[in-house]
Amino acid sequence: MKYEAITIKDIAKALGLATSTVSRALKGSHEISAETRKLVMDYAGKINYKPNPIALSLKEKRSRAIGVVVCEFANTFFSQVINGIESIAYDRGYHVIISQSHESYEREVLNTQQLASRQVDGLLVSLSTETTDMSHFHFLHDKGLPIVFFDRVCETIETHKVIVDNFKGAYDATCHLINSGFKKIAHITSSPNISITIERLAGYRKALEENKILYDEGIVMFCAHGGMEQAEIESAVMKILDHPSAPDSILAASDRISLGAMSFLKEKNISIPAKIALVGFTNSQQAGIFSPSLTSVSQPAFEMGQVATEKLIEIIESKTPLSKFDTSVLKTKLVVRESSVMA
Amino acid sequence: MKYEAITIKDIAKALGLATSTVSRALKGSHEISAETRKLVMDYAGKINYKPNPIALSLKEKRSRAIGVVVCEFANTFFSQVINGIESIAYDRGYHVIISQSHESYEREVLNTQQLASRQVDGLLVSLSTETTDMSHFHFLHDKGLPIVFFDRVCETIETHKVIVDNFKGAYDATCHLINSGFKKIAHITSSPNISITIERLAGYRKALEENKILYDEGIVMFCAHGGMEQAEIESAVMKILDHPSAPDSILAASDRISLGAMSFLKEKNISIPAKIALVGFTNSQQAGIFSPSLTSVSQPAFEMGQVATEKLIEIIESKTPLSKFDTSVLKTKLVVRESSVMA
DNA sequence: ATGAAAGCGCTAACAT
DNA sequence: ATGTTAGCGCTTTCAT
Numbered sequence: 001m002k003y004e005a006i007t008i009k010d011i012a013k014a015l016g017l018a019t020s021t022v023s024r025a026l027k028g029s030h031e032i033s034a035e036t037r038k039l040v041m042d043y044a045g046k047i048n049y050k051p052n053p054i055a056l057s058l059k060e061k062r063s064r065a066i067g068v069v070v071c072e073f074a075n076t077f078f079s080q081v082i083n084g085i086e087s088i089a090y091d092r093g094y095h096v097i098i099s100q101s102h103e104s105y106e107r108e109v110l111n112t113q114q115l116a117s118r119q120v121d122g123l124l125v126s127l128s129t130e131t132t133d134m135s136h137f138h139f140l141h142d143k144g145l146p147i148v149f150f151d152r153v154c155e156t157i158e159t160h161k162v163i164v165d166n167f168k169g170a171y172d173a174t175c176h177l178i179n180s181g182f183k184k185i186a187h188i189t190s191s192p193n194i195s196i197t198i199e200r201l202a203g204y205r206k207a208l209e210e211n212k213i214l215y216d217e218g219i220v221m222f223c224a225h226g227g228m229e230q231a232e233i234e235s236a237v238m239k240i241l242d243h244p245s246a247p248d249s250i251l252a253a254s255d256r257i258s259l260g261a262m263s264f265l266k267e268k269n270i271s272i273p274a275k276i277a278l279v280g281f282t283n284s285q286q287a288g289i290f291s292p293s294l295t296s297v298s299q300p301a302f303e304m305g306q307v308a309t310e311k312l313i314e315i316i317e318s319k320t321p322l323s324k325f326d327t328s329v330l331k332t333k334l335v336v337r338e339s340s341v342m343a
Numbered sequence: 344m345k346y347e348a349i350t351i352k353d354i355a356k357a358l359g360l361a362t363s364t365v366s367r368a369l370k371g372s373h374e375i376s377a378e379t380r381k382l383v384m385d386y387a388g389k390i391n392y393k394p395n396p397i398a399l400s401l402k403e404k405r406s407r408a409i410g411v412v413v414c415e416f417a418n419t420f421f422s423q424v425i426n427g428i429e430s431i432a433y434d435r436g437y438h439v440i441i442s443q444s445h446e447s448y449e450r451e452v453l454n455t456q457q458l459a460s461r462q463v464d465g466l467l468v469s470l471s472t473e474t475t476d477m478s479h480f481h482f483l484h485d486k487g488l489p490i491v492f493f494d495r496v497c498e499t500i501e502t503h504k505v506i507v508d509n510f511k512g513a514y515d516a517t518c519h520l521i522n523s524g525f526k527k528i529a530h531i532t533s534s535p536n537i538s539i540t541i542e543r544l545a546g547y548r549k550a551l552e553e554n555k556i557l558y559d560e561g562i563v564m565f566c567a568h569g570g571m572e573q574a575e576i577e578s579a580v581m582k583i584l585d586h587p588s589a590p591d592s593i594l595a596a597s598d599r600i601s602l603g604a605m606s607f608l609k610e611k612n613i614s615i616p617a618k619i620a621l622v623g624f625t626n627s628q629q630a631g632i633f634s635p636s637l638t639s640v641s642q643p644a645f646e647m648g649q650v651a652t653e654k655l656i657e658i659i660e661s662k663t664p665l666s667k668f669d670t671s672v673l674k675t676k677l678v679v680r681e682s683s684v685m686a
Numbered sequence: 687a688t689g690a691a692a693g694c695g696c697t698a699a700c701a702t
Numbered sequence: 703a704t705g706t707t708a709g710c711g712c713t714t715t716c717a718t
Contacts, residue, residue, distance in 0.1 A: 004486065005460070005695095007694095007695055007696085008695065008696065008697095009695075009696095017704080017705090018704065018705045018706075019695085019696080019697090019705095020696095020697075020698080020704080020705065020706080020707090021703085021704055021705070023695095023696065023697060023698090024697090024698095024703095024704085027697095031703060031704085032703065032704080033703060033704090036703080036704085050456065050460050051460075051695085051696075052401075052460065052462075052694090052695050052696075053460055053461055054397055054400045054401045054406075054460075054461065054462055054694090054695080054696095055401055055694075055695035055696045055697095055710090056695080056696065056697085057397045057710095058395075058397045058398055058401050058694090058695080058696080058710050058711070058712095059695080059696050059697055059698095059709085059710055060696085060697080060710085061710075063397075072422075073416050073417075073422055073425075074416075074419060074422035074423065074426065076417060079415075079416055079417035079422070080417065082416075083417065083443075086443070095457060095461075097440055098441055100426075100429070113393070114438060117348070117393050117395065117396055118396055118397065118438075119395075119397055143347070259628070259629060259632070262632050263628075263629075263631065263632050266631070266632050267631075284629070285602070285606075286602060286606075286627070286629050286633065288606065288609070288610075289602075289605050289606050289609050289633050289634060290629065290632050290633060290634060291632060291633060291634025291635065291636070292634065293634070348711095350710095350711055350712085351711065351712065351713095352711075352712095360688080360689085361688065361689045361690070362689090362690095362711085362712080362713090363688075363689065363690080363691090363712095363713075363714075364687085364688055364689070366711095366712065366713060366714085367687095367688085367713090367714095370713090374687060374688085375687065375688080376687060376688090379687080379688085394711085394712075395710090395711050395712075397710090397711080397712095398694090398710075398711035398712045398713095399711080399712065399713085400694095401694050401695070401696095401710090401711080401712080402693085402694055402711080402712050402713055402714090403694085403712085403713080404694075687718100688717105688718085689716105689717080689718080690715105690716085690717075690718095691714100691715090691716085691717095692713105692714085692715085692716095693712100693713095693714095693715105694711105694712090694713095695710105696709100696710090697708100697709095697710095698707100698708090698709095699706105699707090699708085699709105700705105700706080700707080700708100701704100701705080701706070701707090702703100702704085702705075702706095
């Protein structure tokens with residue numbers, strides 16, 4: 001492409017000024033006479049001058065861009081988070097560059113490095129299910145790159161984090177199943193190494209315990225790829241259905257797993273909730289038009305994106321390195337629908 | 344942030360060479376002695392040197408990045424397209440920078456300009472429903488920026504385009520409704536100015552005509568914002584339900600509209616298909632678990648992304664300006680489910 | 687085969 | 703108040 005943009009030099013030449021004068025005029029420096037400023041401004045407006053962000057980045061070593069690493073955005077939860085991120089970033093004058101790891105550790109590392117070398121001013125990250133080694137983040141964080149984790153966070157890096165109350169989300173959902181009369185509740189969740197898995201599992205266990213139901217690890221299924229492969233979900237569902245203890249309900253720990261499990265059960269003509277009840281963590285706006293409609297733990301995804309972005313910009317724009325970081329915990333909401341209510 | 348990356352200068356200093364020598368060695372120029380090359384390569388590898396893409400962009404006026412403009416990715420169709428785009432771009436060494444217009448003309452213009460000023464090597468665009476003035480694209484295209492349109496294309500710019508056979512998609516769906524015994528078929532579609540609307544409407548009309556059903560513009564509803572506002576969908580559905588001619592079925596022309604209409608009908612307890620049948624254009628993987636499952640026209644979204652990206656890279660990497668452009672037309676697939684089958 | 691120097695667009699010390 | 707210059711990281715003439 002031969003896209004020749006207008007530069008500050010063009011303006012300087014046209015107006016018989018030095019580039020530095022133009023530069024200063026453009027950013028309203030007070031050491032420029034009002035008339036020169038007006039002259040420059042008017043001309044720049046007329047020829048539709050736009051500063052070259054590439055040159056700016058090179059010069060200033062900052063890009064006013066924020067990098068986002070999520071596993072995938074074909075997932076209502078993450079697409080809502082991203083909308084939240086954009087809503088804030090946009091207002092504050094930052095661009096958002098989004099990348100998908102597809103739950104692959106390798107892709108996550110690659111994307112992270114790409115974003116860093118494009119000199120993003122900061123990173124908003126939700127870990128992939130595969131990730132156990134965080135050194136790619138440690139490396140960048142140690143070099144001073146601001147990072148905020150959301151949803152699936154990294155424990156070993158001291159920075160702001162934004163999560164939902166996963167423990168309570170799972171606890172509430174499990175209690176709801178118990179109170180609805182279900183006695184043997186299975187759990188399908190993501191890989192055991194990510195934060196949300198641990199927290200949700202703990203909430204699930206706590207609810208069982210409080211209700212004097214024995215925890216049975218035979219009906220807790222982990223999906224190593226977070227449900228990216230439908231086969232792992234199906235295998236988990238099958239194992240639960242075939243389990244000698246005859247579970248009567250399932251708590252699914254993520255969007256993908258909830259929808260994947262539901263699809264599979266329908267495909268197999270296994271009636272929900274008569275044969276087995278289902279409660280899922282999902283932000284799908286379609287949960288209500290499923291058959292049956294799906295009881296779900298919904299998360300404030302948009303808000304999570306907003307908070308994370310505010311926190312990140314706070315770090316980016318702070319004059320002095322922050323020393324105190326916090327973890328924002330947002331509330332989940334249980335929406336009871338047909339899939340968990342006995343006829 | 345104080346993320347100090349390793350530069351070519353560091354290598355030069357460490358090895359007592361000139362930066363130009365290092366630069367040449369790194370890219371395997373033949374005018375460098377084998378031993379110097381090896382020396383540089385080894386050292387660069389050892390200290391994990393990564394060229395600064397910002398500096399490269401500034402210098403070469405290209406970025407090996409492709410910009411994508413879609414209306415939103417919280418939409419199965421577009422998120423699948425983007426996955427297709429990434430699959431090819433990635434292989435060919437390009438990054439993908441995605442932006443959402445949210446069906447707003449203003450955002451589309453802004454995003455486009457942002458991407459251009461970030462010196463993307465090319466643009467992959469699906470127009471927002473609001474867009475009627477294409478001058479922002481004309482401007483860039485005239486300056487030589489490669490652009491490929493997909494899905495919602497711009498007629499007035501001569502370049503590669505990738506679409507599906509919208510005419511046939513709508514025609515097939517309408518014929519299916521007719522053959523299933525429906526007599527009065529309403530149509531809810533996007534704004535009248537975008538290509539897909541026109542083509543789908545034409546397919547719908549053709550099917551009616553061939554079956555000697557009178558076209559009734561009173562039951563064809565346009566959503567100015569492409570269904571971004573649920574209210575416009577609901578108003579369209581209401582008008583259809585209240586129409587004196589008592590339509591017995593609806594053909595919905597997009598993902599958003601299909602799902603929005605279905606949600607609304609369920610909310611109002613209007614039975615599908617007994618009271619009114621519904622066929623939608625949607626790529627939602629959940630169409631099968633809706634209640635009732637939704638008959639839909641599905642599009643090869645992933646493939647569309649792939650083809651569009653290949654076409655774009657072809658333009659970008661072509662030595663001489665292309666003079667012949669083509670429009671790839673992919674096939675749609677009608678998946679018949681419960682929502683259009685009389686009991 | 688290698689080095690020196692200019693330049694991509696911009697800003698910021700450092701003149702004047 | 704404005705101009706001159708250097709430099710961000712890199713490639714690329716143009717020397718040598």
